[in-house]
Amino acid sequence: MNRVLEIAKNPLLIALVLIAALLFLGNTLSPGFASGGQILRLLIVAALLGIVAAGQNLVILGGREGIDLSVGGVVSLSAIVAGNVMNGMDGGIPLAILACVATGALFGLFNGLGVTLLRIPPLVMTLGMLGVLQGLLVVIRQGIPSGRAAPALSEFVTRPFLLGLPGIIWLWIGVGLLMAFILHRTVFGQRIYAIGSNEQAAFMAGVPVRRMRVALFMLSGVFAAIAGLCLLGYSGSSFANVGEQYMLPSIIAVVFGGTPLPGGKGGYTGTMAGAVLLVVLQSILTTINIDESGRQMVFGATLLVLMLFYGRGRGLRA
Template sequence: MNRLRSTLTDPLVLATLSILVLLAAGEALSPGFARGDQIVRLLVVSAILGLVAAGQSLVVIGGREGIDLSVGASISLGAVLAGNVMAGQDGSIFLAVLVAGGATFLIGLINGLGVTMLRIPPLVMTLGMTGVVQGALIVISRGIPSGNAAPALMAFVNRPLVFGLPGILILWALVGVLMWVLLRRTRLGYAIYAIGSNERAAELTGLPVRAIRTLLYGLSGLFAGLTGVIVIGYTGNSFVSVGDQYVLPSVIAVVIGGISLAGGQGNYFGAMLGAIALTLLTSVLTTLQLEFWGRQLIFGAVLLMLMLLYGRAGRLRA
């Protein structure tokens, strides 16, 4: 009985089960929902969310109430910068990635410095940063959609590359492997869990807690910026609020995947499953012709329900 309960509250099991249930529900509501090419399309959308969630995972695992609400603004910034640098030219893709990634990495580092050196709560720091970046974006672009994706980038995101899978899915799988290597096979990864689990103990074992946490926010910005590049590849052009819709989902995906908001727990594989489950949920809700507000409502409810569920499970374990 106990084993059954602990298996059922294992986030990975829960995420996998919800994916299967949602697939079945989608197929029942609209036959063809679970067809191969449809699933590939869903995975592409999941991959975009999954890339943001990679940075979000790192920040949340790093602890001290870690959360990055500025990922939306960084995605928008990345998309606008990349779109303008590329201006539809394949030859400029590399430069676009560099500029978008560099700028958002820097913004993330500033978040990190605010959180570690000035001890601003992450929620406030990253929310404030969102305002700053969005304001700057509107000033720069005057609110008009600008920039064009290069054809090669659009193909990379939308067209099959190998085994009928678009390049973006290969990239996502690669990020998954890299995240595993980072967290489980490097000293830095062990340090991330350590500072997330007990900051004081981490300091007393010689870890540079502030530097590591600052880096995590930097990486979150970087992942968001790169996601912005993918987003413009997905949609073709960019506008200043394109990233907003990813903020809440990136947090929910992380929580579905079993990464504790208290820090020091969980892994990116769970967040990947979370991204897929959440994308499926969105898709099923769209099939039901639920409006944007309805989806937001359900997202919020899912997040709160998960907090309740895992909060209880955590207490039972302790």
């Protein structure tokens, strides 16, 4: 019996069951909701969120209240940078990728240095950085046009590439494999769990805690920047604060994936399912014929109910 309960508490399983149930519900409410093409569209949207959540996941796993509120700003900034570097031409894509990765890494570096050297709580540091990024976006948008996606990039995100799946899905699968490899097969990954569960012990054991933390924030910036690049391909051109919608959902995807906010345990596979779950839920709400207000209320209430399934805090009597 205990074993059954143990399996039933597996976050990945919960998410998959919920996704299946929601798809079934969606298809009942509006036939065609769970059709192949529709599911593919949902997966593309989920991939964008999932890539942002990969970085968020790493920062949260690293513990000490690790969280990155600046990802939304980095996504927006990266979309603008990419749009202007490539400016609608395929030849500019490699340079655009470089520019985006550099942008994400740079802001991640600032976050990481603030958190480690100045010992500012991550929530505060990345919140402050979000303010800076939002200001920077205003400045940039004033001086230059928003830029356009290269045709090849748009095709990569929206058109089938291999086995009927668009390139971005393959990219996401690649991110998933990479994350699994990093977290479970490398020393770096083991050290993430180590500093996440007991920083002091990890430090005593010789883990370069500060460098680790800076690296995690830089990775978070890079993942957000890659998502920004893909988002540009998805929407064709970047527009105001396009990335803001990823800030808190990326955290929720991580939580729904079974990585608790205190960090130290969990993984990325669950987060991927969490991202799909969130996107399917949002999509169902847009197909139901209710007002925006009602949609928001149902969305908020559903999130709360779903959270009951996941990592509730320890009881005081435990």
